[in-house]
Amino acid sequence: MEFIAHIRENDGSIQTVEDHLLETKALAEKFGKSSGMGHICGLSALLHDAGKLTEEFRDYILKAVNDPEHAPKRGSVDHSTAGGKILFNSYHSTQSDPFYTVLSEVVGNAIISHHSYLHDFLTPDLDSPYLRRVKEKELLQFKQTKDYFYRKVMDENTFDHYVTAAKDELKILLKNYAPEDYPRHLHFITKFVFSSLIDADRTNTRLFEENQEYEPINSAELMDNYYDKLMMKIKAFKEHPDAGNRINKLRASMSDQCEDCAEKPSDIYTLSIPTGGGKTLASLRYALKHAKKYGKKRIFYIVPFTTIIEQNAQEVRKILQDDEHILEHHSNVIEEDYEENERFDGMISPEEKLRLAKDNWDSPIIFTTMVQFLNVFYEKKSRSVRRLHRLSDAVIIFDEVQKVPVKCVSLFNEALNFLKSICKSSIVLCTATQPALDFVDYKLDVPRNNDMISDINKVNLSFERTKIIDRSRQGPVTNEELQQFISTKLEDENSILVILNTKSAVRNLYVLLNECDSGVPLYHLSTSMCASHRKRLLAEIRKYLANNEQVICVTTQLIEAGVDVDFDCVIRSLAGLDSIAQAAGRCNRHGKKDIKKVYLIDHRDEKLSRLREIQKGKEISKKLLKEMKTEGGNEILSPPAMTRYFQEFYTDLESELDYYVPRVEKNMTDLLFWDRTQSDWVKSLYSKYNHPPKTYLVTSYGTAAEHFSVIDNLTTSVLVPYEEGKEHIADLNGYETIEHFSQFMKQAQHFSINIYSQQKQDLEKQGALVSFLDGAVLALKEGFYSDEFGLDIREDGAGFDNYVF
Structure with a gap:
């Protein structure tokens, strides 16, 4: 038979x-x-x-x-x-x-x-x-x-x-x-x-x-080719007329040190290049050289937000001259119910083709987010865990690693320890503000003196391009007062970047500045805009900056995660020291001007009571700033100050580091990592039934994953009718083959946004969402997406303030 x-x-x-x-x-x-x-x-x-x-x-x-x-x-x-x-x-x-x-x-x-x-x-x-x-x-x-x-x-x-x-x-x-x-x-x-x-x-x-055969990608050949192209680019940099200026000489020195480090065995390394120090190319140089020497199959760039994926990927594509093998994984686009049950394995339906087409990270270079990385290990969806094994025998670069959500710190550390010890991957923690990940109970196994750059304190001093001015001591400011301060600064500076902590504060300030109509080009950025939309706006902003023309940009902290912009003046609403340092990195980024100023303010209208991490970071920063004797100075961003900041931050939030799950009154680490001698519910089994469990493992995989979410407010990916996004939505019902679905997903993620559960409910009430392919894909109707704000719905004020990025 x-x-x-x-x-x-x-x-x-x-x-x-x-x-x-x-x-x-x-x-x-x-x-x-x-x-x-x-x-x-x-x-x-x-x-x-x-x-x-x-x-x-x-x-x-x-x-x-x-x-x-x-x-x-x-x-x-x-x-x-x-x-x-x-x-x-x-x-x-x-x-x-x-x-x-x-x-x-x-x-x-x-x-x-x-x-x-x-x-x-x-x-x-x-x-x-x-x-x-x-x-x-x-x-x-x-x-x-x-x-x-x-x-x-x-x-x-x-x-x-x-x-x-x-x-x-x-x-x-x-x-x-x-x-x-x-x-x-x-x-x-x-x-x-x-x-x-x-x-x-x-x-x-x-x-x-x-009806195809399995054809694995020849990673070794590609890595050799990529390395040669990168070195040609680096040679061109060294021959450029600006190669001799102070900042470029420092960048070249750090890049050379990354190449030297690539000769060392795979491990966890820190790359503490100052903001604007060229860490993308320096880390790529390490990754390609290390992949060549040790036969690594893939290179991953893990970034905190989707905002910088397209920027970094575009930069790397341009150097390596390869569009086919460099993957950007922004979001999943497709909704998937993890309860697949025993699916029908006969003639494959459109729903099944979508499931089979989901990307499995089978590319030599992958750009993705911290959310997607953590979901691979802990989310209760097979679309995510399917990718986990691709992280083995790889070089994994974490850009702005300090942005790991507090509740996920222990889970993050243990995942990295596994990738290092068993999966033989080499890991680079890349940031100007290294978090104290070895200061917690579930420590990250980073060997001492494993920084890729020597004498980092001297490098930081050499890279000074800004001065921090603490105006928060003068008391909280309203948007009207902030608007007046911006007008004053426009008398001296051509370009001003304003970074606030919540979307509602950003939007309200933008509306106020727009009404004042100063005649200066004004831009608003947030993650309510799809990637393609933000990319277009940033391109316009960079033209003004390159021509030294006046421009104002009002944004959430999304711009701090490696977005390459260079403003004359930055105004930052008080937050954690890491955010302040990243904000400073958008000011006089390339050191072409004299020392420029970064102003810290305390914004009255931001509601942070339900944004605990930002609130706590702000409190510790305020405390450290008070200990300074003057209202200005960069001592606040020194490595000792940053280490103290993170140690106090993790100490104050110690109870949250292991991802507490209120519904079961257990930490996620208890559910996943403890053995029968540690687990209190296993001990209760002994006392109640007087016998041990009938399995060696007592791990609660399903329970833990059921309650895991990197972002507290659950989000849903939605296609938006922005430029080519309209065509993708119109074509959705025309896809037939698995290959078509795969192409669709790679393109569509540039035209999608993530909406919170309350936003989804509001949009559904207004009839703003259209469902395709039995609910697997959602799209936003026209009229609910604008050039100014992206997703354009009005939530009640209190709810909107909880949405940060």
Whole structure:
């Protein structure tokens, strides 16, 4: 009997279950090999669809294809439990080596979860969804499944040897850790296996549907080519007439030091280049040289906000002369319900094509955001975790790393430690204001003296281009008073940048300045604008700056994260020292003028009570500023002051660093990293039932992911009718192939914005949203997006103040 995994839409060809399992296994092995998990990942793929080896599933899929009007209910035949059950029955608590038990849990959980998300081994309510699937759920044709698997896919003896090889890999991965630390590392290993399985499964399904062969990108050849092009550009810089000025000489020296550091083994390094010091190209030089020497597959740039992705990617594309292999991943564009259940694996629907087309970061150079990075490890969506394994054997550059959200600090640190120790990736923490990530309980494993630039204090002094003037001591100012101050400064300066803490404050000041009509070009920026819109406005602003013409820009802090602009004067609403330093980096950026001034103000109209991190940063900065004897000076941004700032910041917010989940009254770190001797709910299990848990791992994957969100207010991605975005919206119902959907997603993210849940509700009430492809894609109607503000709806004032960027 021929068992069916998939049926191709265009010609009705069949992919057998055995072909799908073996081909997916081969892909998963490739994905896991460099991290020492080839057999572990391969084992998950080998068993993931074993449940399709039944007459029940064969009848189900044929009926669904041949008689779609009377098709059986999607998910009515369980095909993902059987593989996990095979492992559990044969290897869990049945072998003398306890690593078989651990292996069956790690791999079995990935298998049973590959259409949803990883199951809890133990919930805070003392339930075990994992055991309910692999131990308690009855599969009527389970014996038949096992028999067919050993007969058609892999014989029992060969399979046992394969499992043993996977078990041995797991032992090697954990050999350098104490047993009490195993669960913390197994958490990440399980997610790596899960990622490899999902990507291998979806990739093989896509290749079958498109009738294509797997063709991996030749990263080594591309990295060699990229490095040569970059060095040609650097040579051109050194021959430029301005190469001898003070700032450019410093930039060249730091770039050379980054190249020297690339010879060192992979590790976690800090790159403390001052703002405007050329860290994008210096870090790219390190990354390409290190990738060449150590055979790294990919280079990632992780940035705090979408605002600078297009800028940095455009800069790199221009140098490397390659549009095809440099990916910008702004947002997901497509809404995905993580509860996929047992999806229909017959003729592939448009919804299925969207799911298969989602980007899996299979590019040599990827630009993405901190939100997307953290989602890869902790979000309850398979679209995100699918990408995790791509972060292995890579160079990962975190731009403006100080912007890691406070509640995610411990989770961020542990993810980086895993990427360094097991995934063999090299990590660069890039910022002028290094946060004290080794000052918390879950420390980042950064070796001492691992800064890529020597004598950084001297470099900072040499890079001084601005003077900080503290006007906040004069008391809070209103927008009207701020408008008058801006008018005064226009008498002396051509270009003024104003950075405030909330969108509403920015918008209100912009409206007031517009009404005053000073005759000076005025711009407003916020993340209510899509990437393409911001790119156009920044291009216009830069023209005024380049010509030394008058211009005013009013913006949220989005401009502080590496946006390359050079204003004569900056006015910054009081915030954390890191934000003040980044704001100063937009003033006299290239050092072409005498020392320019950055003014700190205390804005009366900003409501920060529900923006705890900004409020706390402002309080600590105000305290440190009061300790200064004068109203001006750059001592406030010195490395000692910055270290003290972050230590006080993390101390004051210590209770929030581990991501507390109020609904279950547990920290995320407890749910994911603790073992049975640490977990209080496991101890309660002992006292209540007088027996230990029936699994080695007690990790609560699903519960933790259910409550994880990098941004407190949940957001939804929406396409907007801005320029080409109108065409993308109009074409949405015309896409047919997976390739078309893939192209659409890469283009559409430049014309999308993220809206908060309250904004979504308001827009729905006004009939402003249009749903496409069964709700997978949302688009904004015309009339709700403007050239001035981007998304143009009026929330009530209090709610709007909570939206920062």
